[in-house]
Amino acid sequence: MGLNEDASPQAPLSGFSRRTLIGAGMATAAFVALDRATPAMATGSQGGGGDRLIFLGTMGGPVINTKRAQTATVLAVGGSQYLIDCGYAVGRQMAAAGLGMQQISDIFITHHHSDHVADLPGLLLLTWYGAGRTGTHVWGPPPVERMIGLIPELFSVDVESRVEEGMDIPFDESVTSHGFTLPAVGTVRVMEDDNVTVDAVRVPHGDDIHDAYAYRFDIKSTGRSVVFSGDCRANENLIALADGADFLVHEIMSVPGAEALIQTVPPGPARDAFREHLFTSHTTAQGLVHAAKAAQVKAIVLYHYVPGFMPTGDFVAEVRVEATKQGYQGRVIGTSDLTEVGV
Secondary structure: OOOOOOOOOOOOOOOOOHHHHHHHHHHHHHHHHHHHOOOOEOOOOOOOOOOEEEEEEOEOOOOOOOOOOEOEEEEEEOOEEEEEOOOOOHHHHHHHOOOOHHHEEEEEOOOOOHHHHOOHHHHHHHHHHOOOOOOEEEEEOOOHHHHHHHHHHHOHHHHHHHHHOOOOOOHHHOEEEEEOOOOOOOOEEEEEOOOEEEEEEEOOOOOOOOOOEEEEEEEOOOOOEEEEOOOOOOOHHHHHHOOOOOEEEEEEEOHHHHHHHHOOOOOOHHHHHHHHHHHHHOOEHHHHHHHHHHHOOOEEEEEEEEOOOOOHHHHHHHHHHHHHHHOOOOEEEOOOOOOEEEO
16 A cells, blocks of 8 residues: 555455445445536536545634535545545535545545545444445544444444444444655655555644644546645645646635624633634635646645635635736636536
8 A cells, every 4th residue: 555554454244234235225326416516517627537625624724614614625536535534524425515425535634634635434333334445544644443433442432332233343443544744855656556646745834743744636537636635834845745746736725804704702812713714724815826837737726615604716816916916827716515527
């Protein structure tokens, strides 16, 4: 797989059991969901080979918003689904997008803020119990291995009861965690399979988050490349990782929106700390366009909107103004929940 680890997931068991019945029901629900909700392809973004990005959640921050779910994105390549981050409501959003959990092969965590990992335990339990497969791999910074290891304890009543009801695969055999720590500078190959290679770099996301990563996926069949910034301020590590990429999927913070958000905090130390956090942890349109131009990426794809209550079009407008100022010639693509972008 990657990082010199040899993971050999057990083959799914055959036979007629309660688990296979539940899995069949979930698959049927996925097909029904596909009929109900057909995510709109982003204009001008269709690519070859049927590979695509599906934006399950596009909101940044630990808040609930009826218009956006928390951050989670699927890169679908060659019949496999690679999930980048796992914020709240990811399972529901997968159903709404018509995606089957059986195809989730790998989950990549950028960092451990709750809006990126809140639904990781629930999703893993669902894939174990309902999808009828083993071999899900979770990759990310520490303490990802400890998090996964604690799931059977935190959900012990549920896990033990499912086993008593006939689950014949222990939960801890259904998922393999791969925690890794990246150097301050430099790109590291963290995973490779038949479809993609995955490289990662460390990115700055404020003083309180010591391990925040960005990922680059290079698709073997097409030569296309997709980079996910995770949460970060503009930085040279990301520029190096994104060099020549086809798609830079990047977080965005609106300066006017951030200022409006800051005003909701009473004057004083708390407001000052909140301002410091926003402007040292996130990327404005100016910084994003600078990075995209320096890396010569072909398209910017916006996600993880801060603040999440603003419409997508406002963020796109800010970035396009900066693109004109700085002479960036690539495309700027805005996304909303359930948007698909062909790669």
